[in-house]
Amino acid sequence: MNLNKEDSTELGKAHLTYGKLSIDQANIRLKQEGESEFPLGVFSKFIQDTILELYDNGNYNIDYTSVSVLTALAGIIGNSFHLRKHIEWCENPSMWVVLVGKSGQNKSAPLKTAFKAVKNQQKQFDKEYESAIANFDPDAGHKKPTKRKLYSTDPTFEALINMHKQNPNGLILMPDEFKSFILNLIGYSGGSKQSQFLSIWDGAPISLDRKEAESSSISMPCVSIIGSIQDDVIASFKAKDIKDGFFERILFAIPLKMEKKYIKRTNPNDYIIEQFHAQMKSFLDTVSENETTKELMLSEGAEELFITEINKHVKPSNKDSTISGILSKLDRYMLRFALVLEVSNCFFANKAIDKVSRDSMKSAIMLKDYFYANALKLNHMVLNVYEDNSKEGKVLRIIKKIGKKEFTNKEFIQIADQIGIAKESYAYQLLSNTKLAHKIQKGLYETDILN
Structure with missing residues (x-):
């Protein structure tokens, strides 16, 4: 990568350009100092409080919890809301996310907390399905019950499509072992499943046609993925990249300090955590009632910010193909971030969800900066471990x-x-x-x- 100092300063500075900090924001910034660069201010205050409470008293990493919550919000929204930039450009909120860290760095607990509402709802769906199956009588002309899935851990591609058909709003995939999941699901042989899975990220229609089997198709796929992987294993995964844009579609959460923490004697405040779960459940329940997709547009201020930001990406992208691959996907992720933040923050503030505001786009740019910095960090990690002649x-x-x-x-x-x-x-x-x-x-x- 050949970025000079002038080019690099054009990127990653959104957190310095949007005015003075409030006292609460300044306190958060001080608490994060040396621990995390995730822009916590993008979230509603109760989410910020939860993340910091789990960090202070629960041994939770700020980055892992923040990115997990962001992905949970995106997965819950699914096809209920899309963002339309223009007649030929529409984004759903899906995200592909990986938490990178060392073994024993407590990557699983933040995932468990962030997706508790989703998993509890899945348990309820499973109970309803089991009851329906127990009362199913084909001779009486009953329609066979279908099982609704909100998330899965290790489906085949065909099973993924069939599950999505039963839940048109979308799916969340949470593989126990991210590397094995990706290799098993799409492989690196250039086969059709790989291109189909890339199409899912794009939100393009998917159709599976098999001999002597029912065809399966999804007109609006919306699949978010989140998993974790060890830092030394990610280099192997990156080395297998065949430069088809798959790797650039992944957002990486890489803490400033990849280290195991001492367990504190204090416990997280029950009330703060219970309020978080209650709010997430309410959000899930409300979104689940939507049977159609509402398309949001950018407000004039959001449009202006977005265009200005992606234009900053042109010069560094033209100088380096690796940078170009990363930023081209982050251009689209900016819209997805803005959509997720607009919908969720308006819901939690009891405001009407109309257009994507300038504030949501400002926050989306901050998230873009965070994930861009981590993409560069990951490339540096890979080079150190695998390719360069350094002593490491x-x-x-x-x-x-x-x-x-x-x-x-x-x-x-x-x-x-x-x-x-x-x-x-x-x-x-x-x-x-x-x-x-x-x-x-x-x-x-x-x-x-x-x-």
């Missing part, structure tokens, strides 16, 4: 220890284990993905870095 490069350290231009995969795995970098499966993964060595023949590799 794992592959480089192993190859230098081997000390030969040609070596076998067995030698690589043995040395990786001896110097404590990786066990067999991960070592082989490192070797398969590295650009510092290439395969000559089966089991034999060559490197030029020792010349």
Whole structure:
């Protein structure tokens, strides 16, 4: 990436350009100092209070909780609201999100809290389905009950489409193991499922036609995804990227400090957390009543801000293809962020949901800055671990220890284990993905870095 200082300052500075901070905002900023750069001010105050309470007394990471709540709001809204930029450009609120951190960094608890309302509602749907099945009598001409799903953890692509048909408002996917889920679901072989899944992110119609089977189609797919992954594993995932834009569609939450925290003796305030869950349930219940899609437009002020911001992306995008790939997707995510914030913040403030306001677009730009910085951070992590010649490069350290231009995969795995970098499966993964060595023949590799 070849951004100079002048270009880089054009991006990521929205939090400095929108006026003075209130006392509450200043206190939040001080509390986040050195811990998180997530712009908490984009949320309604009760959400801010919940996130900080869980951080202060629950050992929750601010970034993980904030991004999880944002994705939960997007998943709840689904196809109930879209944002139409113009006649040919309409965005749904779906988001693909990954929490990046080290093992044991408490990534699962924020997810559990953020999606409690969704999971509780799913339990209710499951009970209703079981009751309906128990009373189902095909001989009496009853229509077979269908099971409504709000979320799933590991569906096949076909199952995903069928579940979406039963819940046109959309689905949330919460895989237990993000890397395995993505590889199993779409693979990296360039097959049709991969292109279809990319179409889902775009909100384009999906149709599956199978011989001797019922065809399945979704006219307005809306699927949000959220999962977690370890920081050393994400480099392997990135290395498999085939440059089709899939990786750029993912939003990454990467804390300033990727470290395990000491557990505090205090517990989160019950009232604050219960109020959060009650508000999220109310939001879910109200949105679930919508049977049609309401399209919002940008207000004049929001339109002006949006155009100004995406125009800032042109110069750095023209200079670097990697930057271009990231920003082109964030241009669209800005609209999705603004939609989610407008709908949710208006609901929680008991205001009419009409147009996307200038304030919502300001907040969306701040979110764009946050995720843009994390995308660059992730690229830097990948380069350090896999590709560059820095002393932190794992592959480089192993190859230098081997000390030969040609070596076998067995030698690589043995040395990786001896110097404590990786066990067999991960070592082989490192070797398969590295650009510092290439395969000559089966089991034999060559490197030029020792010349």
